Amino acid sequence: MNDGSQPILSLRGIDKRFGAVQALSDVSIDVRPGEVVALVGDNGAGKSTLVKIMSGVYQPDGGEITFDGRQVSINGPKAAQSLGIATVFQDLALCDNLDVVANLFLGHERTSAGVLDEVEMERHSWELLRQLSAKIPSVRIPIASLSGGQRQTVAIARSLVGEPKVVMLDEPTAALGVAQTAEVLNLVERLRSRGLGVVLISHNMADVQAVADRIYVLRLGRNGAEFEIGEVTTEQLVAAITGASDNVVAERAARDKTGATIAPEDIDPDAVLPDGHHAPGTGTTPDSDEERDA
């Protein structure tokens, strides 16, 4: 068994090509039980490709994957699920017309004598939601009437139905407000305290620094850098993501130290802000990873 120091999921030297594009080359990451690992990187860095490889959507062209000490190949989403790797995709993939219970157990309905066991499923739903201390007013209302944060909660709770060992969250806070983001980050904490390995993909440096234990920076399809959370500053992260240290944030930090003020002409319009977006006014909001992958 795993004593917590051995990785539950380990990727070594992963390569992935799409035609002429080398999306990932020689990427390695480790996820340990009870640890939140953040994957950060600019658009096109290969975060989504890596997630899709771990969730079985894509097959890697090279490298090896070790799960719980055994070398495995993840042939499809079903294989990932049966290994114990659950993925919460960015679009949540919930059925708006079904209630919370139906969504939680979709594809894995409990039956007795061929008939849906609604009582058992409802009881189990409350158990799951309680474990996550989730605030859902009723499990018998359609998903459509829940808020964004509540939907995210349901999607995360659903990933736990199969009792996974690793949960991957793809941009869980991207569409949420402040309070809802806090709610989801609490949820991530609870997943960790249950001893799950959590992989968090995010553009939001504040979120990453709030919950992650370790941060992997992907840059142009390669391992850029790896940080322990205690030893990294936002500037270092941004520098690792952009591959440069001459950006507004670093400059400002430097100036703050020297007490200099910022003149408008000092601001580089092409610089990248810590949340991964270009400075306002440049007019070019980068496309999301999903669009690039499509």
Place this chain on the structure above:
Amino acid sequence: MSTAYDQSDERLVEAGTPRAALGAFGRRIRSGDLGMAPVIIGLVVIWVIFFLQNDRFLSSRNLVNLSLDSATIGMISLGIVLVLLLGEIDLSVGSVSGVGGSIMAVLLVYQGWPLLAAILMALAVGVAIGLFYGLLFTQFGVPSFVITLAGLLAFLGVQLWVLGSRGTVNLPVDSWLIEFANFKFLSPLASYVLAVAIGLVYLVTRLRTIQRRRAANLSAPSFQGAVIRSAVMVAAMLFGAWYLNQDRGVGYMPLFWVAAIVTVDLILRKTRFGRSVFAVGGNEEASRRAGVAVNKVYITVFAACSTFAVLGGILAAGRLQSVAQSSGGTDTNLMAIAAAVIGGTSLFGGRGSAYAALFGMLVLQSITSGLNLIGVEAEVRYIVTGIVLLLAVTIDSLSRRARRSSGTA
């Protein structure tokens, strides 16, 4: 007893009292989750209007006729409900019912097959047609609208070809299909026993559910409530049976139709397959990722729809005692689809109930029967039916908009 799991959230506005239940119903209606309410109200309004025009409309005799006339196209409509739940459509059910009836009649009359074998053969053809639609839809991604529009034309041709130069095939007068569709009725005693038996089964399953929910520390309605509900249900069924028994009674064919609807409803609500039908209708991609065999669901539902169409065609042949080139014509097609929509099945997929076929068909057949009674010509019937259909679709679209604006789209 500690607070039930599902009642512990302080923001929960509903508690288990009747007033709270009524309030919840009101909120559901306002937020656009109308369910069967519009069609039942519509049916009552139509019945009252025709009754005021001609009091024979609600006579036992007319209602028995109404039940017999509804069952044939109503059976076809049941298949349409299934396809609509997936957000798809089958425009060819009329032609397919005609083909089914023709195959059955020709095998029976000209090939000398036993009736049961002829019926099974026709049903098998129905299954095959639906499988073919389903494969075209899932493998090549052809829109169901176009596939079944082509089917509408092609199977009309097949029907003419099967009937050949004969044009009309009369079923043997002593055939049990004709008996079944026209002259077979439950004895009064049998109808009352059946009503009580259904009520008892309902009561027992409900009490068991309540017991299990309490054991699982979930909120549950009271035992008395379940008993009262069952009693009201039995009383309603007994009264209905008694009223029909004043004339010929509860016909075998309408009973068969209602039994099919109840069965489909139970499958939809109580089985994994039914759950996946609603899931695919709501969000196909989400269902696929959750591990639902999406293609299998589509193929099964298309096959079921065509099979119900053939079944309706066979019942219609029995009711009319013959099959002709005009069997399953445009009227059948449009009525079957209109009934499902009028019954409250959403055209947008994922919302509806098997009972839409029952109530939708009763509305349409009531309009036909009522206008016949007050001696109005066919053209008025078409216009009125069209208006009712338009009304139903408008209600569907409005309730969808209400769901959106109340955040429950």
